[in-house]
Amino acid sequence: MEELIFRAMEKQDVARIAELERLCFRSPWSEKSIGSELKNRLAHYRVGELDGKIIAYGGMWIIFAEAHITNVAVDPNYRRRGFGVILMRHMMQIAVLRGASEMTLEVRESNLAAQNLYLSLGFEISGRRKHYYADTGEDGLIMWKHDIACSSS
Secondary structure (H helix, E strand, O other): OOOOEEEEOOHHHHHHHHHHHHHHOOOOOOHHHHHHHHHOOOEEEEEEEEOOEEEEEEEEEEEOOEEEEEEEEEOHHHOOOOHHHHHHHHHHHHHHHOOOOEEEEEEEOOOHHHHHHHHHOOOEEEEEEEEEEOOOOEEEEEEEEEOHHHHOO
């Protein structure tokens, strides 16, 4: 399998991350929003490179023992190769190193591929945020993974 190389997101990555946002999401974050995360001391953003090209990234805010995933994206041209699982395991490792013991996220009710990814990693659906996604009014499912240290390796 091809190997993703992970590193912290840097200022020069913001344009590519914004491009991935546009490729992957109906309501992408702007370059300005992504760039502002570099100044947020709670935020931890990682990029995954393959042959020197950023093909995936993930972001989270770590508050005390909780890591809240804000963004996870894999370039559509590189999906279905296991990179999403690898990225999420990496995010769990980083969260544990930063003192988190559990992780949460919201996912669109219609995004079955993402739900299946998270379920395969031991996340459980624990609630629903009604009309969470402003662009469609779609509900967001709240998912939690407790004891992330168990599956972060």
